[in-house]
């Protein structure tokens with residue numbers, strides 16, 4: 001990575017127990033820039049044995065880390081956050097190179113990632129227990145909150161930094177230790193986080209990063225009895241598998257899985273605001289976020305005007321290499337992602353959908369895809385049921401509020417939903433009727449460290465961020481003190 005100001009942020013080895021380490025086998029995996037196809041470098045191909053050692057190191061580091069005062073842990077995590085901000089230019093370049101998102105978005109994610117560390121450095125100081133009025137006069141009831149223990153995290157490629165700090169921030173602040181397996185496509189952001197954790201004073205073994213075989217690492221992480229908790233962000237299929245694996249040792253799990261977000265535009269919406277929100281919620285990260293709108297449900301009175309304005313806005317989005325100039329849309333992560341988007345579009349068109357703009361691979365080649373808007377989409381199409389994870393806005397038409405709610409909830413997912421309306425009574429009615437963990441009302445942007453992020457139904461278990469996020473890394477211990 002020649003273009004980094006601080007070249008020691010670029011590591012091609014794993015960080016285990018405070019040391020930069022290669023795989024036992026010496027094997028490595030290539031890491032590719034999705035915008036250019038060029039090889040950026042390699043990372044170790046580790047498996048179960050290396051994972052076991054990382055977990056044992058996390059176990060060994062636990063007693064002294066949890067014994068520190070919350071203030072001491074907080075100061076270290078706060079320093080880690082400051083280092084992310086200080087190095088945000090380099091971290092953004094690294095992220096764009098491996099992930100493809102435009103540099104401005106990569107910088108935005110780095111600031112967002114730092115904000116979780118800052119937030120939880122503070123929250124860690126406010127882990128209060130309880131004293132409960134007793135049921136018997138000779139007893140006292142006290143509730144302690146204790147760290148869960150050794151945690152493991154498996155994270156995706158769409159937010160290579162923030163999905164790690166959103167887990168590691170609360171875990172470390174609560175007094176837990178953690179081993180992270182980042183996505184194989186985006187390991188360098190994770191390894192740079194490890195470098196900065198080291199500089200911030202996070203002790204050896206408290207935060208380790210391991211790369212390699214997902215199945216091998218995942219099997220050890222979910223079966224090792226030293227591990228008390230798994231926190232995962234990724235697809236619903238893999239989440240279910242990991243949850244089943246964790247059942248064998250009854251580990252706690254937090255899962256942030258797929259979504260199928262509806263974006264409802266009622267006739268009374270502010271049209272320009274709805275279009276702006278639609279572009280942000282759909283095309284951010286080239287449609288590759290779990291809270292990206294997947295289905296646009298538009299009321300019949302505003303349908304044509306919304307379709308026209310959205311098409312205009314989408315047709316001027318600049319597609320290109322995220323490291324270059326004014327790019328607003330980077331490439332998709334890989335060719336499999338391109339094929340899924342193509343399959344969804346072909347299925348819609350075969351069943352009567354119309355392409356208003358885009359609809360095919362971009363002239364730039366590789367995994368670039370044209371930002372797309374489709375009209376005439378109906379519930380029998382793949383787009384209605386599956387998460388597309390690409391730059392495609394499918395427009396469904398509805399007539400009544402009841403119909404919109406029914407369509408919105410007609411999915412096994414329940415992560416994010418969005419709607420636009422200026423009628424306060426309707427805002428409350430719809431907000432209460434939709435079965436989603438996150439509801440954006442007259443906004444397309446809902447992510448912040450201060451609010452609880454997470455899904456209902458098959459979109460997940462638990463919440464990340466906010467005062468609720470740290471609870472996921474705490475156990476409740478009840479003391480019953482008798483003999484008063």
Ligand code: ADP
Pocket residue numbers: 154155156157158181182183184214215217218219233234235236238239241242
């Ligand atoms: P996505 O590719 O959409 O992010 P995945 O669920 O495939 O979703 O990947 C999320 C993370 O889960 C990645 O780090 C990936 O390597 C990991 N992963 C995939 N399959 C397994 C598995 N069987 N066991 C453990 N981890 C896995």
